[in-house]
Amino acid sequence: MKHRVALVTGAGQGIGEAIALRLSRDGFNVAVVDLDSQAAANVSKKIEQAGGKALAIQADVADRVQVFAAVQQAQRTFGGFDVIVNNAGIAPSTPIEAITPDIVDKVYNINVKGVIWGMQAAIEAFKQLGHGGKIINASSQAGHVGNPELAVYSSSKFAVRGLTQTAARDLAPLGITVNAYCPGIVNTPMWQRIDKEISAAAGQPEGYGTEQFAKRITLGRLSEADDVAACVSYLAGPDSNYMTGQSLLIDGGMVFS
Ligand SMILES: NC(=O)C1=CN([C@@H]2O[C@H](COP(=O)(O)OP(=O)(O)OC[C@H]3O[C@@H](n4cnc5c(N)ncnc54)[C@H](O)[C@@H]3O)[C@@H](O)[C@H]2O)C=CC1
Numbered sequence: 210m211k212h213r214v215a216l217v218t219g220a221g222q223g224i225g226e227a228i229a230l231r232l233s234r235d236g237f238n239v240a241v242v243d244l245d246s247q248a249a250a251n252v253s254k255k256i257e258q259a260g261g262k263a264l265a266i267q268a269d270v271a272d273r274v275q276v277f278a279a280v281q282q283a284q285r286t287f288g289g290f291d292v293i294v295n296n297a298g299i300a301p302s303t304p305i306e307a308i309t310p311d312i313v314d315k316v317y318n319i320n321v322k323g324v325i326w327g328m329q330a331a332i333e334a335f336k337q338l339g340h341g342g343k344i345i346n347a348s349s350q351a352g353h354v355g356n357p358e359l360a361v362y363s364s365s366k367f368a369v370r371g372l373t374q375t376a377a378r379d380l381a382p383l384g385i386t387v388n389a390y391c392p393g394i395v396n397t398p399m400w401q402r403i404d405k406e407i408s409a410a411a412g413q414p415e416g417y418g419t420e421q422f423a424k425r426i427t428l429g430r431l432s433e434a435d436d437v438a439a440c441v442s443y444l445a446g447p448d449s450n451y452m453t454g455q456s457l458l459i460d461g462g463m464v465f466s
């Protein structure tokens with residue numbers, strides 16, 4: 210059986226790691242891309258130990274050349290290319306008055322431009338291979354509702370939803386679908402750091418930030434990375450073939466829209 214090929218960025222830990230492991234279980238050969246080469250190698254090893262095929266690639270998604278090279282390497286190594294998950298992102302706290310040009314550039318270079326470069330690199334590969342494919346982008350509940358202290362991050366995730374809708378329209382004639390996933394609070398190293406910052410800014414002990422956000426979750430619990438990976442598995446698989454331009458909220462009911 211020919212395996213489909215997926216590339217996941219920011220796959221060295223957290224949500225990206227869970228997506229890489231899940232797509233491998235779904236039958237994909239997986240390119241595990243991360244800025245942190247050791248983290249990418251560790252996840253790749255986990256996939257191979259479980260009987261899957263993986264390739265660890267060190268790349269910075271903010272760098273267009275590196276993103277194109279990563280996609281080409283995955284395509285060459287596995288002999289195909291079917292799905293890209295533009296998952297890598299950063300979320301520094303940015304109270305409005307403390308926002309600097311450097312932090313805007315850093316967040317937008319990774320969260321927004323990283324998605325654009327990933328989409329372009331995937332389109333190039335799909336065209337070379339003469340077939341369509343699936344592009345899946347990481348947004349957030351913070352891309353639906355402005356989150357306190359996270360203005361730069363929140364606005365970058367609104368931008369990802371805009372890019373997703375527009376690209377879906379542009380790329381439909383090529384047989385490419387484009388969707389986004391929008392998690393709420395996911396128990397990963399990113400959230401643990403945000404919780405510390407929000408709690409400290411409020412003069413409260415660790416866990417306070419989580420408590421404040423968690424009050425808004427209808428399902429009454431934070432999500433785990435595997436909850437998000439299960440939805441991305443659907444977006445990467447054939448059951449979502451008729452879905453494009455959508456931004457799927459996976460937030461336990463933090464936001465209803
Ligand atoms: N954790 C949460 O509560 C939520 C996270 N998200 C989004 O999900 C995605 C993944 O988040 P987490 O797993 O929680 O984050 P995380 O911080 O735990 O992991 C992010 C991974 O991305 C890698 N990375 C960072 N910058 C990179 C770059 N320039 N190039 C390549 N890799 C890079 C890191 O090395 C790390 O392995 C992000 O886009 C985030 O904004 C969305 C909603 C909620």
Ligand SMILES: CC(=O)C(C)=O
Binds near residue numbers: 300351395403
């Ligand atoms: C970090 C993030 O995207 C949240 C809390 O939704």
